[in-house]
Amino acid sequence: MRHEPAPAMRSWNVLNALARLTHMTPRLGSAASRRPTLADVAARAGVSVALVSIVMRDAPGASSATRERVRRAAEELGYRPDSRARLLRSARSRLIGVVFAVQHAFHGDLVGGLYTAADAADYELALSAVTPGRDERRAVTSLLQDRCEALILLGPHAPTSYLAELAARMPLVVVARPVRHRTVDVIRTDDIAGLGQAVDHLVALGHTRTAHIDGGRAPGAAERRRGYRGALQRHGLADAALILPGGLTEQDGATAARALLDTHPLPTAVTVFNDRSATGVLDVLRSAGIDVPGDMSVVGFDDSRLARLSHIALTTVAQDTQQLTSLSVARAAARLDGSAITERELVIPPHLIIRGTTAPPTR
Amino acid sequence: MRHEPAPAMRSWNVLNALARLTHMTPRLGSAASRRPTLADVAARAGVSVALVSIVMRDAPGASSATRERVRRAAEELGYRPDSRARLLRSARSRLIGVVFAVQHAFHGDLVGGLYTAADAADYELALSAVTPGRDERRAVTSLLQDRCEALILLGPHAPTSYLAELAARMPLVVVARPVRHRTVDVIRTDDIAGLGQAVDHLVALGHTRTAHIDGGRAPGAAERRRGYRGALQRHGLADAALILPGGLTEQDGATAARALLDTHPLPTAVTVFNDRSATGVLDVLRSAGIDVPGDMSVVGFDDSRLARLSHIALTTVAQDTQQLTSLSVARAAARLDGSAITERELVIPPHLIIRGTTAPPTR
DNA sequence: ATGAAAGCGCTAACAG
DNA sequence: CTGTTAGCGCTTTCAT
Numbered sequence: 001m002r003h004e005p006a007p008a009m010r011s012w013n014v015l016n017a018l019a020r021l022t023h024m025t026p027r028l029g030s031a032a033s034r035r036p037t038l039a040d041v042a043a044r045a046g047v048s049v050a051l052v053s054i055v056m057r058d059a060p061g062a063s064s065a066t067r068e069r070v071r072r073a074a075e076e077l078g079y080r081p082d083s084r085a086r087l088l089r090s091a092r093s094r095l096i097g098v099v100f101a102v103q104h105a106f107h108g109d110l111v112g113g114l115y116t117a118a119d120a121a122d123y124e125l126a127l128s129a130v131t132p133g134r135d136e137r138r139a140v141t142s143l144l145q146d147r148c149e150a151l152i153l154l155g156p157h158a159p160t161s162y163l164a165e166l167a168a169r170m171p172l173v174v175v176a177r178p179v180r181h182r183t184v185d186v187i188r189t190d191d192i193a194g195l196g197q198a199v200d201h202l203v204a205l206g207h208t209r210t211a212h213i214d215g216g217r218a219p220g221a222a223e224r225r226r227g228y229r230g231a232l233q234r235h236g237l238a239d240a241a242l243i244l245p246g247g248l249t250e251q252d253g254a255t256a257a258r259a260l261l262d263t264h265p266l267p268t269a270v271t272v273f274n275d276r277s278a279t280g281v282l283d284v285l286r287s288a289g290i291d292v293p294g295d296m297s298v299v300g301f302d303d304s305r306l307a308r309l310s311h312i313a314l315t316t317v318a319q320d321t322q323q324l325t326s327l328s329v330a331r332a333a334a335r336l337d338g339s340a341i342t343e344r345e346l347v348i349p350p351h352l353i354i355r356g357t358t359a360p361p362t363r
Numbered sequence: 364m365r366h367e368p369a370p371a372m373r374s375w376n377v378l379n380a381l382a383r384l385t386h387m388t389p390r391l392g393s394a395a396s397r398r399p400t401l402a403d404v405a406a407r408a409g410v411s412v413a414l415v416s417i418v419m420r421d422a423p424g425a426s427s428a429t430r431e432r433v434r435r436a437a438e439e440l441g442y443r444p445d446s447r448a449r450l451l452r453s454a455r456s457r458l459i460g461v462v463f464a465v466q467h468a469f470h471g472d473l474v475g476g477l478y479t480a481a482d483a484a485d486y487e488l489a490l491s492a493v494t495p496g497r498d499e500r501r502a503v504t505s506l507l508q509d510r511c512e513a514l515i516l517l518g519p520h521a522p523t524s525y526l527a528e529l530a531a532r533m534p535l536v537v538v539a540r541p542v543r544h545r546t547v548d549v550i551r552t553d554d555i556a557g558l559g560q561a562v563d564h565l566v567a568l569g570h571t572r573t574a575h576i577d578g579g580r581a582p583g584a585a586e587r588r589r590g591y592r593g594a595l596q597r598h599g600l601a602d603a604a605l606i607l608p609g610g611l612t613e614q615d616g617a618t619a620a621r622a623l624l625d626t627h628p629l630p631t632a633v634t635v636f637n638d639r640s641a642t643g644v645l646d647v648l649r650s651a652g653i654d655v656p657g658d659m660s661v662v663g664f665d666d667s668r669l670a671r672l673s674h675i676a677l678t679t680v681a682q683d684t685q686q687l688t689s690l691s692v693a694r695a696a697a698r699l700d701g702s703a704i705t706e707r708e709l710v711i712p713p714h715l716i717i718r719g720t721t722a723p724p725t726r
Numbered sequence: 727a728t729g730a731a732a733g734c735g736c737t738a739a740c741a742g
Numbered sequence: 743c744t745g746t747t748a749g750c751g752c753t754t755t756c757a758t
Binding site: 080083084085087088102105108109111116127128131133142144145146251254280286306309310311 | 443444445446447448450451456465466468470471472474475478479487490491492494495496497505507508509510612613614617643646647649650668669672673674675
Binding site for chain 3: 047048049050051054061062063066085087088089090091
């Protein structure tokens with residue numbers, strides 16, 4: 001059998017296939033074409049694979065001289081450990097699956113925090129996105145095949161029954177949504193306290209006629225409604241509670257703001273489900289000639305990048321993403337280690353950030 | 364050796380460890396505690412592992428009766444194929460790595476499209492996010508260990524030298540950013556044409572005094588500047604070109620808009636690097652009492668969800684995400700298959716979407 | 727400190 | 743159509 005010289009490199013796979021064809025004998029293929037393996041490094045360093053494995057993992061049991069030699073060999077070969085093979089062999093995968101919605105800016109913030117936390121705890125993250133064409137189920141299923149040891153779900157919409165089913169398979173941490181089930185861990189912001197702080201602030205400024213534009217069926221929306229009502233009650237303003245149906249997008253806020261403008265008497269302040277929706281509210285109010293905060297105070301929720309923009313300068317309830325994410329990873333790790341856990345649900349206090357959209361009422 | 368009854372399930376890993384301890388003999392552990400394997404399914408169905416493998420992969424070579432039996436056994440056991448093991452064994456991983464910035468809404472749209480495209484092409488996606496605490500290098504490195512066959516980078520900031528280095532290892536597709544390098548595939552929007560359409564539209568409406576708020580050093584910004592200039596030139600308005608430094612956030616747009624307001628004579632129309640920045644522009648203009656589109660027309664870029672919001676209704680240049688993503692996956696696949704490729708760089712035409720922020724000039 | 731050998735769960739040759 | 747066999751690249755005993 002003769003080989004014509006390849007006319008040009010046409011494909012990565014063709015290369016591999018060739019390498020395989022030309023070495024049908026059990027002897028190893030030349031390291032030139034394949035991605036280098038432990039065996040290649042071992043051969044080059046003149047030691048056994050086991051030793052190389054030890055060195056690559058920084059595990060104890062190799063002389064520093066050997067370590068040095070092995071490291072150089074690996075370096076020269078451009079060796080990269082194959083995480084699949086590693087995972088396959090190890091009892092633990094140290095992999096945590098994360099399901100997030102790619103369109104939610106707040107999820108973006110959380111993912112950032114999760115990476116940091118996982119890093120510190122020596123875990124890897126496997127991301128799986130929920131998109132318009134890919135639902136939570138899909139996202140979770142793909143993670144299950146990846147041998148994740150635990151799952152962290154950001155604001156999932158799936159029914160509790162499904163979450164419970166998952167939790168039976170493996171540790172499950174749900175973030176930013178309450179779940180009433182014995183085996184599901186929950187890490188979330190104290191939404192009730194958050195709205196409480198918002199209302200306290202407004203009342204302290206002198207507002208008595210307030211409104212709340214809610215989040216509809218979004219995770220946390222019910223709690224925030226309750227927080228709004230409860231806080232007014234505390235201040236003896238229960239009768240003045242006004243809740244308008246909203247949602248979690250700018251559009252939802254804009255629509256609700258128009259409804260708000262039809263209210264008589266017009267409230268002097270409004271709390272909004274989240275910053276995104278609050279942006280829509282601000283836009284409609286200003287277009288309608290309502291001065292913010294002169295004629296109307298507005299409070300958001302999340303302290304997203306949006307709120308911090310100087311031209312928006314939204315007073316808002318900040319979620320503690322650092323806590324939410326590090327506790328989520330810590331909880332998953334604790335479950336995997338079998339540490340004792342007393343509180344299934346961790347509720348993190350938020351804090352109000354006062355910026356430029358709130359002021360005393362002028363009417 | 365006696366076992367005390369376990370007081371309570373304390374850990375997933377303890378369970379596994381126990382299972383391992385109590386079965387030190389080479390015989391297989393009971394399927395009860397481990398996640399079921401092909402062997403378990405095979406045993407239950409009374410066939411060989413190989414056959415089960417065939418059935419699970421929907422590969423030819425099994426009678427439908429057997430298929431049925433195997434499927435039921437797998438179902439009863441709750442069997443899930445282990446993708447790591449599968450990948451380890453197969454020559455191909457059919458895995459494409461994707462690096463994206465978790466804070467960019469537009470990347471979110473792209474990721475959605477990529478999932479769909481990958482699905483159709485029978486590839487899997489491995490996501491790796493760039494976050495404030497995790498740079499592109501990190502994101503790429505983790506993907507390399509996952510045995511991805513190709514990489515798709517969304518709007519990367521890394522220097523061309525690094526991209527070239529990567530491209531030498533494996534097929535590399537860069538999306539939404541031009542890269543001048545022989546081995547790097549690029550799929551991007553025709554930014555020049557996009558700005559051309561925007562300017563054509565404004566000129567057709569009667570505008571002669573226009574401005575462009577640019578994207579600074581963002582991917583694509585240089586092209587859009589050039590597109591703006593070139594289009595004015597075509598219309599004999601080269602002298603009227605006004606470019607203000609901007610960026611890709613609302614904040615950047617807001618700042619630039621303030622600068623714009625100091626211009627004399629004030630332009631009657633402005634094109635903005637992207638929708639996000641345009642939002643900031645709109646906000647500042649309206650706050651300053653400038654009516655849009657009465658006093659000033661505004662055109663964005665991206666056709667993000669933002670632009671579509673009815674209260675914003677931004678006239679904008681739409682990027683064809685469907686094309687961008689399906690071509691990206693197709694290109695990666697083509698490289699892997701060794702298909703002939705004529706155009707290293709694919710430039711996709713955008714199209715203008717006229718909404719409510721543009722109108723004839725009144726000044 | 728080092729090496730030999732046994733698999734992790736799966737797919738791919740090949741034989742029957 | 744079905745079973746047997748041999749690894750993928752790595753970690754992990756267990757010897758030495």
